[in-house]
Amino acid sequence: MPGLKPFAIALALTVPPAQAQTPVTLTNPATLTNDASTRHDIQCLVSISPLMDDPDPNVRNPGLAGANYFMGKIINARPAIDLKSALIKEASALDAATLDALPKECSTELVTQFNQMTSAIHAFEDSSQKQPPTQSGLPPTAHP
Numbered sequence: 131m132p133g134l135k136p137f138a139i140a141l142a143l144t145v146p147p148a149q150a151q152t153p154v155t156l157t158n159p160a161t162l163t164n165d166a167s168t169r170h171d172i173q174c175l176v177s178i179s180p181l182m183d184d185p186d187p188n189v190r191n192p193g194l195a196g197a198n199y200f201m202g203k204i205i206n207a208r209p210a211i212d213l214k215s216a217l218i219k220e221a222s223a224l225d226a227a228t229l230d231a232l233p234k235e236c237s238t239e240l241v242t243q244f245n246q247m248t249s250a251i252h253a254f255e256d257s258s259q260k261q262p263p264t265q266s267g268l269p270p271t272a273h274p
Contacts, residue, residue, distance in 0.1 A: 165207065165208075167207070168203075168204060168207045168208055169220060170235075171200045171203045171204045171207070172200075172204055172216050172217060172220045173220050173224060173228070173232055173236075174196070174200045174232060174235070174236035174239070175197060175200040175201060175204065175217065176217055176220055176221045176224065176232075177229065177232035177233055177236055178193055178196040178197050178200065178233075178236060179193075179197060180193075181193025181194075181196070181197075182194055182197055192240075195240075196236065196237070196240050199240060199243065200236070201213075204216075
């Protein structure tokens with residue numbers, strides 16, 4: 131699948147070595163997740179990964195951010211997942227209609243999460259400006 135080569139390189143550079151947990155693989159069905167949310171996150175990662183190849187940074191950078199977001203969700207939900215096998219399994223199971231729908235679904239989630247994060251940061255900045263800074267630069271903590 132074109133576009134997965136840079137993803138594989140990025141993955142190799144960012145994913146820690148195998149953990150002590152039993153890996154989730156296609157040959158180890160007892161540990162393979164059927165969790166719809168994780169499967170959807172894997173599908174989103176498949177859908178977004180070609181953007182990471184784009185020469186235009188206005189396309190590539192959001193693709194990288196989206197891939198990191200979904201990869202983080204997947205690894206958080208299934209720390210020992212065999213991500214390569216999971217990506218291959220989900221990519222091979224996607225039909226044309228799902229492939230067409232995924233970019234909108236996945237980008238909607240990304241935009242929603244980005245907006246929530248931005249709102250939280252702005253609220254934090256607003257609240258910290260109303261209090262004198264401490265030596266650490268963080269607002270003082272409340273003590274009972």
